[in-house]
Amino acid sequence: MTMTVESDIQFLIQLAQKDLQMKENKRLLETTPLTIKKLEKEVSDMDERYTEAETEMEKLKREKIRLDGDVKDDRAAIVTKNNELLKVKDNKEYAAKTSEIQFLEKKIDGHENRILELLDLIEAEKKEVDAATDKINTEKDAKLAAKKDWEDKIEEAKATLARLEGEKARTLPLLSERIRKRYERILNVKRDSGVANLIGNVCQGCFSRVPAQHAHEIRRNDTILSCEACGRILIYFPADQKPDS
Numbered sequence: 001m002t003m004t005v006e007s008d009i010q011f012l013i014q015l016a017q018k019d020l021q022m023k024e025n026k027r028l029l030e031t032t033p034l035t036i037k038k039l040e041k042e043v044s045d046m047d048e049r050y051t052e053a054e055t056e057m058e059k060l061k062r063e064k065i066r067l068d069g070d071v072k073d074d075r076a077a078i079v080t081k082n083n084e085l086l087k088v089k090d091n092k093e094y095a096a097k098t099s100e101i102q103f104l105e106k107k108i109d110g111h112e113n114r115i116l117e118l119l120d121l122i123e124a125e126k127k128e129v130d131a132a133t134d135k136i137n138t139e140k141d142a143k144l145a146a147k148k149d150w151e152d153k154i155e156e157a158k159a160t161l162a163r164l165e166g167e168k169a170r171t172l173p174l175l176s177e178r179i180r181k182r183y184e185r186i187l188n189v190k191r192d193s194g195v196a197n198l199i200g201n202v203c204q205g206c207f208s209r210v211p212a213q214h215a216h217e218i219r220r221n222d223t224i225l226s227c228e229a230c231g232r233i234l235i236y237f238p239a240d241q242k243p244d245s
């Protein structure tokens with residue numbers, strides 16, 4: 001085993017670990033915006049449900065106030081017309097006044113039925129408002145906190161990616177030129193990494209099985225071989241090994 005192969009393998013392991021971390025962070029950056037959008041939607045649905053119920057309740061209340069006023073006016077008008085009825089001179093005028101009074105009484109009946117209906121509707125809408133308020137009080141803060149958490153995670157992931165990029169840029173020149181070029185060429189094609197860890201006899205880049213003899217040589221860490229299926233340089237390190245930072 002030459003010094004170059006040995007140090008190349010060590011640097012490739014460092015690169016593989018950084019690439020894995022980068023992959024995780026990139027995945028977080030890809031999936032988190034959707035999670036945040038979902039939380040935002042849940043919060044805005046909550047607010048909307050409250051606003052809708054509140055608006056509907058106010059509308060019903062306004063209608064009731066208007067009808068109450070109408071009933072009051074119509075009752076006053078009936079009193080006036082009843083007084084006028086006493087001064088009426090002929091039958092025709094009497095019949096006309098009586099019919100006006102009957103019309104108003106019918107109108108009042110209709111309004112009063114609607115007012116009863118409105119009382120029920122307002123009560124039901126009030127329950128909607130209360131339920132919506134309850135949901136906001138118990139859930140909104142937690143959702144907003146979760147959203148903030150994810151936003152923080154995005155910032156962390158971005159910072160981690162920048163740090164790892166820097167570390168990789170410093171590690172790459174330490175590789176022998178031949179291996180560095182191979183790594184960079186595969187990275188350009190595969191995007192995630194130019195190097196893959198071997199777990200069992202399986203390439204973790206493409207999950208193809210590696211011939212047992214190759215796997216054995218790779219685990220000995222004294223030769224540099226590529227995966228025949230995906231081209232990534234194969235290395236071996238325990239999967240739960242913490243990356244050096």
Ligand SMILES: [Zn+2]
Nearest residue numbers: 203206227230
């Ligand atoms: Zn592979």
